[in-house]
Every structure is written in C-alpha cells, then in structure tokens.
Amino acid sequence: MTEQSDQIIFHIDGDAFFASCEQSTDMSLRGKPIAVGRERGVATAFSYEAKALGVTRGMSGKEIKEQFPNVLLVSSDYRKYGLYSRRFKNIVRNMCGEIEGMSIDECFVNVTYMAKSYKDAYMLAAKLQNELCTKLGMTFSIGVGPNKTIAKIASGMNKPRGITVISDLNIKADLYPLHISRVSGIGFNSVIKLEQLGVYTIADLVAKPDGWTDDFLSKPYRELVSELQGNFVKPLVLIQDKPKSISKIRAFTPATTNVDYLKSEFARNAEIIAKKMHRQGLQAKHLVLAMKTPKYEIGKNSIRIDIIPENPIVSSQDLLQLIELHFDQLYLPHYKYRATYVSVHSLNDISEQYDLFGEVESRRTYRSLSDLTQTLEKKHGPFVLHTAASMSAIHQHSYIHPNKSNNDVGHYDGMPLMMSPHNDKVLYIPYLGVI
Numbered sequence: 476m477t478e479q480s481d482q483i484i485f486h487i488d489g490d491a492f493f494a495s496c497e498q499s500t501d502m503s504l505r506g507k508p509i510a511v512g513r514e515r516g517v518a519t520a521f522s523y524e525a526k527a528l529g530v531t532r533g534m535s536g537k538e539i540k541e542q543f544p545n546v547l548l549v550s551s552d553y554r555k556y557g558l559y560s561r562r563f564k565n566i567v568r569n570m571c572g573e574i575e576g577m578s579i580d581e582c583f584v585n586v587t588y589m590a591k592s593y594k595d596a597y598m599l600a601a602k603l604q605n606e607l608c609t610k611l612g613m614t615f616s617i618g619v620g621p622n623k624t625i626a627k628i629a630s631g632m633n634k635p636r637g638i639t640v641i642s643d644l645n646i647k648a649d650l651y652p653l654h655i656s657r658v659s660g661i662g663f664n665s666v667i668k669l670e671q672l673g674v675y676t677i678a679d680l681v682a683k684p685d686g687w688t689d690d691f692l693s694k695p696y697r698e699l700v701s702e703l704q705g706n707f708v709k710p711l712v713l714i715q716d717k718p719k720s721i722s723k724i725r726a727f728t729p730a731t732t733n734v735d736y737l738k739s740e741f742a743r744n745a746e747i748i749a750k751k752m753h754r755q756g757l758q759a760k761h762l763v764l765a766m767k768t769p770k771y772e773i774g775k776n777s778i779r780i781d782i783i784p785e786n787p788i789v790s791s792q793d794l795l796q797l798i799e800l801h802f803d804q805l806y807l808p809h810y811k812y813r814a815t816y817v818s819v820h821s822l823n824d825i826s827e828q829y830d831l832f833g834e835v836e837s838r839r840t841y842r843s844l845s846d847l848t849q850t851l852e853k854k855h856g857p858f859v860l861h862t863a864a865s866m867s868a869i870h871q872h873s874y875i876h877p878n879k880s881n882n883d884v885g886h887y888d889g890m891p892l893m894m895s896p897h898n899d900k901v902l903y904i905p906y907l908g909v910i
C-alpha cells in the first residue's frame with residue numbers, strides 16, 4: 476500500500492462551460508437562461524439560469540420553447556469552445572505549472588511545490604479562480620485533494636464557483652458519505668455490481684479489507700480504492716499542447732557509409748519519436764526521413780524523402796518497417812553520412828478506426844509493449860528498454876543483427892526472445908523492444 480499522500484492536487488472544472496463561452500462572448504446572453512444546441516434541435520448544454528428553470532440535457536428545441544419560453548436557444552460553436560479551452564489551460568499552466576488535461580473544460584495540476592499546506596492551497600485556488608474569471612469572463616470550480624480521484628470528486632461538490640478542499644481532516648465527514656456513483660471511474664454497471672455486494676457509499680468501499688478488494692476488484696479499481704483512502708497512487712500525466720510534428724536528429728562521428736549502422740541510428744530516432752507519440756496518444760500520417768552528409772553536397776545539406784504511408788504510424792515498429800522499406804531510396808553509396816533525421820507529421824489522436832484489415836492484433840501487441848516500456852521506465856528510469864534494431868547505436872558500432880543471433884532464449888507473447896550479446900541481464904525481442 477502506498478504511503479498516505481503528501482501531494483496536493485487541483486481539479487479545475489468549467490461551470491456550464493459551453494453556455495459560459497456563449498455568455499462570455501455575447502453580453503446580451505449574460506445572466507440569462509440559455510441552452511446550446513439550436514443547430515441540432517436539442518439542448519446539449521445550458522446555463523445555470525436555464526438549469527434553475529428546469530431545462531434538462533437532451534430536451535428538444537420544441538419542448539424548450541413550449542415549456543420555457545424565456546430560454547434562449549443558441550447554436551454551438553466548437554471552435555470557440557476550443558479556443559476558450561486553450562486559454563483556460565494556459566492560465567492554469569502559467570500560474571500553477573504543467574497540467575494533465577482531462578477534457579475540454581477540465582484539468583489537473585499538482586500544486587505540492589507551491590502550496591505547503593491545504594490553507595496555502597485554498598488561497599492559491601481562490602487566486603486562480605479569480606484570474607480565470609477576470610481573463611475569461613466565466614467561472615470554474617476547483618477541487619483540492621491528496622490525489623486526482625478525490626480532487627475530481629471535490630470539484631463537483633460545490634458548483635458553480637466552488638472551492639472544495641478534501642484533506643485528511645474532513646475526508647471521513649465530507650467524502651465518505653457520498654454514493655459510489657460520485658466517483659469518476661465507477662461506471663453505471665459497476666455501481667449496480669457494487670450495490671449487489673452491499674457497497675453503496677465511499678465509506679462502504681474503503682472499509683472493505685484488502686483481501687476482499689483483491690478478490691472482487693480489478694487492478695484499476697484497487698488503485699481507485701487506495702486513492703479514496705487518501706493515498707497518492709496515480710501520478711499526473713503531464714502533457715504540453717499536442718504537437719503538430721515530432722522530429723529527432725542524431726549526429727555521429729566519424730561520418731559513415733555503413734548501412735547497418737545508419738539503420739540502427741534511424742531505429743534510435745524512431746524509438747524516441749514513437750515514445751513521444753505514445754505518451755501523448757498520437758498517430759502520424761506523414762513521415763520524413765533524411766540523412767546529412769559532411770560537406771553538404773546535395774541540395775541544401777541533406778537527402779530527404781517524404782512518405783505518406785497507407786496506414787497511420789502508431790509504433791516504433793511501424794516506423795522501422797517504413798525506414799527499412801525506403802532506406803535504399805535515401806542511401807547513395809558514394810557519400811558518407813554524419814546524421815540521421817526522422818520526423819513525423821500530420822499528428823492526430825490515436826483511434827482504433829484503422830483496425831479494418833485484421834491489423835488490430837499485431838498493433839495491439841506493439842501498443843502493449845509500449846505500455847510495458849513506459850511502466851518499466853517509470854520504475855527504473857528512462858531508456859532502460861530499447862528496440863533491438865537500435866542496439867548498435869547504443870553499443871557503439873558493434874551491431875549484431877538480432878535475427879541472426881544465437882541467443883534465442885524463449886518466447887514472449889508468441890515472439891522470440893533474445894539475450895543481449897552485450898549484457899546478460901537484458902532480454903530483447905527482435906525489432907520490437909527489450910523486456
């Protein structure tokens with residue numbers, strides 16, 4: 476079990492965000508009951524003034540007109556909401572540090588280093604709330620707690636414009652009596668199952684002994700329970716604004732004509748890029764490969780090719796395959812090279828939509844390997860794992876083709892496992908990664 480948390484986390488959540496964006500940009504809507512979604516004929520969001528009258532989500536435009544003639548129906552403008560979202564997150568970032576974005580109008584920030592006590596944290600939250608209100612013309616509610624799970628519940632407890640602190644002083648009085656459906660992460664079906672097991676409130680859940688938790692709950696739920704007990708289990712996933720492209724250049728001396736070495740350098744570039752993409756849940760639709768020559772003879776100073784692959788790039792394996800496929804186009808035997816360059820463009824959020832041609836299984840394997848890599852790196856530090864194809868770059872020119880190695884020591888998830896020729900504590904999967 477983790478130590479009692481000594482962290483202080485904020486969860487900041489926009490109050491009636493879409494309606495507030497509309498009211499912020501149109502003075503005539505301020506303080507009025509409005510519903511957003513006119514273009515669809517359905518209320519998708521509404522202001523607190525409309526909520527007070529009794530407007531509910533999903534009500535049709537016609538119903539609203541009939542039952543609430545004072546409610547103004549306005550069209551949604553998602554570009555506007557996106558713009559406000561970016562401004563909101565920038566204000567939080569500037570004031571409190573890097574954030575974990577949760578949705579368009581929500582984010583987490585760890586304020587432990589700015590607030591030594593919950594009292595400090597409260598003052599900081601009040602200051603942040605004021606700043607957001609002044610700069611954006613709308614209100615936000617802030618939950619303050621020892622971890623993300625509790626901060627998230629807290630932000631919803633006193634809306635709108637609430638600041639709710641849950642610390643070890645009031646966790647039992649204020650958090651434990653709440654129904655389990657208030658916990659983000661316990662879905663509708665899980666609520667039913669838990670109720671069947673006699674668990675209704677957070678107090679019921681956290682009172683269960685570890686053995687019960689292990690028997691009845693999956694790992695994510697066990698983590699959730701631990702956080703509800705006040706521990707800090709799930710660190711923030713800090714994400715800068717998602718990039719449009721990611722690139723990596725690797726220079727080396729002496730310049731070389733060695734194909735295997737150049738490929739292994741490319742593989743290291745690919746590995747670093749894939750790691751960044753994975754961390755941010757991104758896929759790429761455009762790849763640029765280039766190599767630099769010492770004397771800048773060709774074109775400007777590099778030989779480059781643009782590749783638009785059939786399927787989006789999601790893993791280092793995808794990158795390695797494309798590098799292998801296109802390397803000959805790039806490589807001119809008469810030149811020595813001093814740097815490799817890989818960049819991925821047209822990045823967007825990863826989706827499962829491309830799994831149309833039976834590729835889902837293999838891609839899932841690479842994805843789970845990436846997950847594994849991340850887990851181990853968190854534990855043992857960065858770069859404990861590498862794709863086997865990049866081993867020569869790591870071990871200074873001593874490239875050993877993993878498929879030709881005699882060090883086959885078994886299988887992992889159906890794939891052959893190799894012993895590293897350089898380090899008997901390292902196992903790796905050819906071209907995929909070390910475990």
Ligand SMILES: [Mg+2]
Pocket residue numbers: 488489490491492580
């Ligand atoms: Mg909200």
